[in-house]
Amino acid sequence: MDPRSEVLMRQADLFGGDLLLAGLPADDLLGQLPAAHGWSWHAGEHAAQEARFPGRSLFGVAPGERPFSSAVLFLPKSRELARYLLDALAARLVGGELFLVGEKRGGIESAAKQLKAYGQPRKLDSARHCQLWQMTVEQAPPAPDLDALAQRYHLELDDGPLEVVSLPGVFSHGRLDRGTALLLQYLGALPQGPLLDFGCGAGVLGAVLKRRYPQSTVTLLDVDAFAVASSRLTLAANGLEAEVVAGDGIQAAPAGLAAILSNPPFHQGVHTDYQASEDLLREAARHLAPGGELRLVANSFLKYQPLIEEYLGPCQTLAEAEGFRIYRAGRRA
Template sequence: MDPRSEVLLRQADLFQGPLLIAGAAADGLLGQLPHAHAWTWHAGDQALLEQRFTGRSHYGVEVPQVPFDAAVLFLPKSRDLAAYLLNALASRLGGRELYLVGEKRGGIEGAAKQLQAFGKPRKLDSARHCQLWQVTVDNALEAKPLESLAERFELALEDGPLQVVSLPGVFSHGRLDRGTALLLQHLEQLPVGHVLDFGCGAGVLGATIKRRYPQSNVTLLDVDAFAVAASRLTLAANGLQGEVISGDGIDAAPDNLTVILSNPPFHTGVHTDYQAAENLLRKSSKILQKGGEIRLVANSFLRYQPLLHEALGNCEIRAEADGFRIYRATRG
């Protein structure tokens, strides 16, 4: 069980009534708290929780419309996202209890100061390298619309400026990361067809490809509901059409693809996690059509080239700069 869930169960008497657990881990916590519901923005966690606790887990970027007398937030990595989530939860909890739980190395002590906006926070427990904080919501601020927290910036590309809309919690929020910037310089001579932007984030790659190759169909895929929402906003801001879907990894992608583009993630919260990227590389041959190609950017220290060789029988390094490499491989 997730150590944050274990800390909650040490104080289980506090959580026996209607409870919303925001950012809940995909473990057995709901089985120990029969009146609790989960809210998650991670498609993989949602699938696991729904399988085990049908109807008690809710996926999306807005507070689910279920009754609750108290709420717990599992601290996310992003401080901006934590602020949005705390505000959204507190707006439903005037005079009632809001809890925050997180790992010490995830910055729980600093994040607990964000509770001061709603009342006087106090630490209830410290165990399993985690802390549990509580505040009675004396100041129930009106919930801020998510889109009002968007960061908008413009990219100067060869074929004109691209408007990017990023949301709290999305990778490289409010700016273009160096890896994607390098990949944007190496999108020439892609075959026209069905293109997948895997781990789309705010939709920079997908939107760029749709504008540069308008005859291609573009699908943008991410595990995170906030990234899915941001990608839709980015496409709309540029008057572009594309399919944006949520799903846990490459298994959620359509088949018979012409191109896969990606700056694949290798973190889950504060933890390193190569599974999504490695699954993408290993299964690329199964979802690419004959002659299709995968082109991706990755930190130079990541050993992706042997995985692509194994999956597709070839791999070349197209460019290398600023600690990143561009890889290209084709299905024969």
């Protein structure tokens, strides 16, 4: 089991009744707590839970309508997201118990201070490099308005301004990251046909692609429910229509693509994880049409070029700047 789940199970007698596990890992915790149900914003972890425990896990950006008398939040990496999630849970728990669990290196002690807004927190346990905190909600906040928490910013591009809408927890929240800024300069002369923004985040690439290639079908794909919601808001803010898909990795993408564009992720929570990016490189050819191409930006220290050439074909470096490289490769015939 995940170390955080192991810490919970050391106090298993506290977790009966209508318990909500928010951000739970894809382990056996629901099996150990048969009266509990889960809320996940990670499409892969949600799918794993649904496969093992059908009907006991909700995917989305809100805790849903199902009642709960206590809740456990597995601390996310983003402080802004943690604040939203705590408010969303505490708003439903007047007089109920709210628990917070997380890794020490993920900032659990600092995050636990946020609980003071609702009552008096106390540390229950410290083990497996994790901590578990508990509090009774005495001052419940109003239910948070997620859209009101969005950060909006404008990009001045050659074909006009673009409004970007970013929700808490989304990569590069409230600003354009340097890698995507570089890739935006190299979106010209793409093959005709369907386009994919893989790991879409707030939807910057997907929105620009749809505006520059209006006749192409554009799909935006991300594993995170908050990114999917952000991308839909960005598209709507710019009067654009595209398909936005929640899915765990390139396997969720359509086939027959003319091009895959990506600033691929390599972090999961507080851990470094290259799996989604490496799967993209290995499986891209299966999703590209003949003559289709992969174009991505990556940190210069990441050894992606050998993988691209092994699984896709000859790889060209279109640009290198500020610690990033733009790679381009076409699918072998």
